[in-house]
Amino acid sequence: MKKLIIIFLFIVSLFFGCSRVSDEVLLQAREAVKNGALIVDVRTPKEFKVKHIAGAINVPIAEIMKNNINLHKDKELVLYCRTGSRSSVSAKVLRKQGWKVYDVATQSDWERSVKLTR
Template identity: 45%
Template sequence: MDTITWLQIGLGVIFVILIYDSFRPVKNLEHLSEADFKEKMKKPKEITLIDVRNPYEYQTNHIKGAVNFPLSKIKRNKVEIPTDKDIILYCQTGIRSKQAAKVLRRRHKDLPLSHLKGGLYSLKTQVTPGQK
Protein backbone atom coordinates (compact mmCIF):
# COMPACT_ATOMS: atom_id res chain seq x y z
CA MET A 1 0.00 0.00 0.00
CA ASP A 2 1.15 3.49 -0.74
CA THR A 3 1.34 6.50 1.59
CA ILE A 4 -1.99 7.99 0.46
CA THR A 5 -3.85 4.79 1.32
CA TRP A 6 -2.29 4.69 4.80
CA LEU A 7 -3.19 8.34 5.30
CA GLN A 8 -6.81 7.67 4.30
CA ILE A 9 -7.01 4.69 6.66
CA GLY A 10 -5.55 6.79 9.49
CA LEU A 11 -8.01 9.62 8.89
CA GLY A 12 -10.86 7.11 8.78
CA VAL A 13 -9.83 5.65 12.13
CA ILE A 14 -9.59 9.14 13.66
CA PHE A 15 -13.05 9.98 12.30
CA VAL A 16 -14.56 6.82 13.81
CA ILE A 17 -12.94 7.56 17.18
CA LEU A 18 -14.30 11.13 17.18
CA ILE A 19 -17.81 9.94 16.29
CA TYR A 20 -17.70 7.29 19.01
CA ASP A 21 -16.44 9.82 21.57
CA SER A 22 -19.29 12.22 20.84
CA PHE A 23 -21.97 9.52 21.31
CA ARG A 24 -20.54 7.42 24.13
CA PRO A 25 -22.31 7.64 27.47
CA VAL A 26 -20.99 9.90 30.21
CA LYS A 27 -19.50 7.90 33.05
CA ASN A 28 -21.60 7.96 36.25
CA LEU A 29 -24.19 10.38 34.85
CA GLU A 30 -27.63 9.91 36.33
CA HIS A 31 -30.44 10.36 33.80
CA LEU A 32 -33.41 11.81 35.66
CA SER A 33 -36.97 11.19 34.58
CA GLU A 34 -39.60 13.81 35.41
CA ALA A 35 -40.52 11.93 38.61
CA ASP A 36 -36.87 11.54 39.67
CA PHE A 37 -36.23 15.22 38.94
CA LYS A 38 -39.22 16.35 41.03
CA GLU A 39 -38.08 14.11 43.88
CA LYS A 40 -34.58 15.61 43.87
CA MET A 41 -36.04 19.13 43.71
CA LYS A 42 -37.70 18.53 47.08
CA LYS A 43 -34.25 19.01 48.68
CA PRO A 44 -33.03 22.25 47.04
CA LYS A 45 -30.25 22.83 49.59
CA GLU A 46 -28.52 19.63 48.50
CA ILE A 47 -28.36 20.45 44.76
CA THR A 48 -27.20 23.05 42.33
CA LEU A 49 -29.54 23.29 39.35
CA ILE A 50 -27.75 24.49 36.21
CA ASP A 51 -29.48 25.62 33.01
CA VAL A 52 -26.91 25.16 30.21
CA ARG A 53 -28.93 26.99 27.55
CA ASN A 54 -28.07 30.41 26.13
CA PRO A 55 -29.00 33.48 28.23
CA TYR A 56 -31.89 34.50 25.96
CA GLU A 57 -33.42 31.03 26.34
CA TYR A 58 -32.97 31.18 30.10
CA GLN A 59 -34.65 34.61 30.29
CA THR A 60 -37.63 33.36 28.30
CA ASN A 61 -38.25 30.29 30.43
CA HIS A 62 -36.37 28.55 33.23
CA ILE A 63 -36.89 26.45 36.31
CA LYS A 64 -37.07 28.47 39.51
CA GLY A 65 -33.80 28.32 41.44
CA ALA A 66 -31.64 27.47 38.41
CA VAL A 67 -28.45 29.30 37.57
CA ASN A 68 -27.55 29.93 33.94
CA PHE A 69 -24.15 28.59 32.88
CA PRO A 70 -24.31 28.30 29.07
CA LEU A 71 -22.66 25.24 27.52
CA SER A 72 -20.29 27.47 25.55
CA LYS A 73 -18.91 28.97 28.77
CA ILE A 74 -18.67 25.56 30.44
CA LYS A 75 -16.64 24.27 27.48
CA ARG A 76 -14.25 27.24 27.71
CA ASN A 77 -14.00 26.87 31.51
CA LYS A 78 -15.41 30.39 32.01
CA VAL A 79 -17.69 29.46 34.94
CA GLU A 80 -17.00 28.24 38.44
CA ILE A 81 -19.00 25.07 39.04
CA PRO A 82 -19.80 24.48 42.73
CA THR A 83 -18.43 21.12 43.83
CA ASP A 84 -19.98 20.98 47.31
CA LYS A 85 -23.45 19.89 46.11
CA ASP A 86 -24.99 17.46 43.66
CA ILE A 87 -25.24 19.03 40.20
CA ILE A 88 -28.36 18.72 38.06
CA LEU A 89 -28.01 19.97 34.49
CA TYR A 90 -30.84 20.71 32.09
CA CYS A 91 -31.47 22.29 28.70
CA GLN A 92 -34.36 22.26 26.23
CA THR A 93 -34.05 18.66 24.97
CA GLY A 94 -31.33 17.02 27.08
CA ILE A 95 -28.62 17.09 24.40
CA ARG A 96 -26.68 20.13 25.63
CA SER A 97 -26.95 19.06 29.27
CA LYS A 98 -25.38 15.72 28.33
CA GLN A 99 -22.56 17.55 26.50
CA ALA A 100 -22.02 19.77 29.53
CA ALA A 101 -21.90 16.67 31.75
CA LYS A 102 -19.21 15.18 29.51
CA VAL A 103 -17.08 18.34 29.85
CA LEU A 104 -17.61 18.53 33.62
CA ARG A 105 -16.85 14.83 34.09
CA ARG A 106 -13.41 15.32 32.48
CA ARG A 107 -12.63 18.11 34.98
CA HIS A 108 -14.31 16.66 38.09
CA LYS A 109 -14.10 12.86 38.16
CA ASP A 110 -16.10 12.37 41.37
CA LEU A 111 -18.66 15.18 41.08
CA PRO A 112 -22.24 13.87 41.51
CA LEU A 113 -23.79 14.71 38.13
CA SER A 114 -27.35 14.28 36.89
CA HIS A 115 -29.24 15.62 33.93
CA LEU A 116 -32.91 15.96 33.13
CA LYS A 117 -33.49 13.33 30.46
CA GLY A 118 -35.39 14.96 27.61
CA GLY A 119 -34.80 18.44 29.03
CA LEU A 120 -37.60 20.92 29.57
CA TYR A 121 -39.63 19.13 26.90
CA SER A 122 -39.87 16.11 29.20
CA LEU A 123 -41.64 18.07 31.94
CA LYS A 124 -45.39 17.72 31.59
CA THR A 125 -46.26 20.75 33.71
CA GLN A 126 -47.32 23.95 31.99
CA VAL A 127 -44.59 26.39 31.04
CA THR A 128 -44.89 29.97 32.17
CA PRO A 129 -42.61 32.77 30.97
CA GLY A 130 -39.67 33.43 33.25
CA GLN A 131 -39.87 30.24 35.26
CA LYS A 132 -41.27 26.78 35.35
Protein backbone atom coordinates (compact mmCIF):
# COMPACT_ATOMS: atom_id res chain seq x y z
CA MET A 1 0.00 0.00 0.00
CA LYS A 2 2.82 2.40 0.90
CA LYS A 3 4.48 1.80 -2.47
CA LEU A 4 1.20 2.52 -4.26
CA ILE A 5 0.87 5.84 -2.44
CA ILE A 6 4.43 6.80 -3.35
CA ILE A 7 3.87 5.84 -7.00
CA PHE A 8 0.62 7.83 -7.03
CA LEU A 9 2.37 10.89 -5.56
CA PHE A 10 5.12 10.59 -8.13
CA ILE A 11 2.67 10.39 -11.05
CA VAL A 12 0.62 13.31 -9.75
CA SER A 13 3.75 15.38 -9.26
CA LEU A 14 4.75 14.81 -12.88
CA PHE A 15 1.71 16.82 -13.87
CA PHE A 16 1.41 19.25 -10.97
CA GLY A 17 4.82 19.29 -9.30
CA CYS A 18 6.47 21.59 -11.82
CA SER A 19 4.95 24.85 -10.67
CA ARG A 20 7.27 27.66 -9.79
CA VAL A 21 8.14 28.07 -6.13
CA SER A 22 6.89 31.24 -4.45
CA ASP A 23 9.27 34.07 -3.56
CA GLU A 24 8.30 33.62 0.09
CA VAL A 25 9.31 29.95 0.16
CA LEU A 26 12.48 30.71 -1.75
CA LEU A 27 13.48 33.42 0.73
CA GLN A 28 12.73 31.08 3.66
CA ALA A 29 14.87 28.36 2.07
CA ARG A 30 17.76 30.75 1.47
CA GLU A 31 17.59 31.89 5.08
CA ALA A 32 17.52 28.27 6.24
CA VAL A 33 20.69 27.57 4.24
CA LYS A 34 22.38 30.59 5.84
CA ASN A 35 21.49 28.98 9.18
CA GLY A 36 22.91 25.55 8.30
CA ALA A 37 20.26 23.77 6.20
CA LEU A 38 21.57 21.32 3.61
CA ILE A 39 20.91 21.84 -0.09
CA VAL A 40 19.95 18.44 -1.51
CA ASP A 41 19.88 17.61 -5.21
CA VAL A 42 17.54 14.63 -5.65
CA ARG A 43 18.54 13.90 -9.25
CA THR A 44 20.73 11.01 -10.33
CA PRO A 45 24.48 11.11 -9.64
CA LYS A 46 25.06 11.53 -13.39
CA GLU A 47 22.81 14.62 -13.52
CA PHE A 48 24.41 15.98 -10.35
CA LYS A 49 27.89 15.62 -11.84
CA VAL A 50 26.94 17.67 -14.91
CA LYS A 51 25.69 20.69 -12.93
CA HIS A 52 24.50 21.43 -9.42
CA ILE A 53 24.10 24.23 -6.91
CA ALA A 54 27.36 25.07 -5.16
CA GLY A 55 27.47 23.34 -1.78
CA ALA A 56 24.70 20.88 -2.64
CA ILE A 57 24.85 17.21 -1.78
CA ASN A 58 23.38 14.47 -3.95
CA VAL A 59 20.73 12.19 -2.45
CA PRO A 60 18.85 10.63 -5.39
CA ILE A 61 15.09 10.21 -5.11
CA ALA A 62 15.57 6.45 -5.46
CA GLU A 63 17.49 6.42 -2.16
CA ILE A 64 14.87 8.62 -0.48
CA MET A 65 12.10 6.25 -1.58
CA LYS A 66 14.02 3.31 -0.07
CA ASN A 67 14.48 5.32 3.15
CA ASN A 68 18.19 4.80 2.55
CA ILE A 69 19.50 8.23 3.54
CA ASN A 70 22.11 9.06 6.09
CA LEU A 71 21.16 12.56 7.22
CA HIS A 72 20.39 13.82 10.71
CA LYS A 73 16.78 14.85 11.20
CA ASP A 74 17.90 17.92 13.12
CA LYS A 75 19.15 19.40 9.82
CA GLU A 76 16.69 21.28 7.65
CA LEU A 77 16.75 20.28 3.98
CA VAL A 78 16.35 22.37 0.83
CA LEU A 79 15.47 20.14 -2.12
CA TYR A 80 15.64 20.65 -5.86
CA CYS A 81 15.79 18.68 -9.12
CA ARG A 82 15.55 19.39 -12.85
CA THR A 83 11.81 20.12 -13.18
CA GLY A 84 10.49 20.19 -9.62
CA SER A 85 8.75 16.82 -9.89
CA ARG A 86 11.27 14.68 -8.03
CA SER A 87 11.88 17.35 -5.41
CA SER A 88 8.14 17.61 -4.79
CA VAL A 89 7.75 13.86 -4.24
CA SER A 90 10.93 13.71 -2.15
CA ALA A 91 9.77 16.61 0.01
CA LYS A 92 6.46 14.88 0.76
CA VAL A 93 8.19 11.62 1.68
CA LEU A 94 10.83 13.30 3.86
CA ARG A 95 8.27 15.45 5.68
CA LYS A 96 6.35 12.30 6.56
CA GLN A 97 9.60 10.86 7.93
CA GLY A 98 10.12 13.87 10.19
CA TRP A 99 12.40 16.27 8.32
CA LYS A 100 11.83 20.01 7.96
CA VAL A 101 11.96 20.47 4.17
CA TYR A 102 11.87 23.38 1.74
CA ASP A 103 11.16 22.44 -1.87
CA VAL A 104 12.68 25.05 -4.19
CA ALA A 105 11.82 22.99 -7.29
CA THR A 106 14.76 23.68 -9.62
CA GLN A 107 18.24 25.13 -9.73
CA SER A 108 16.86 27.95 -11.87
CA ASP A 109 14.27 28.76 -9.21
CA TRP A 110 16.97 28.74 -6.51
CA GLU A 111 19.13 31.15 -8.51
CA ARG A 112 16.39 33.54 -9.65
CA SER A 113 15.98 37.04 -8.30
CA VAL A 114 13.17 37.72 -5.85
CA LYS A 115 11.54 40.90 -4.69
CA LEU A 116 11.99 41.63 -1.02
CA THR A 117 8.77 42.89 0.55
CA ARG A 118 8.71 44.57 3.92
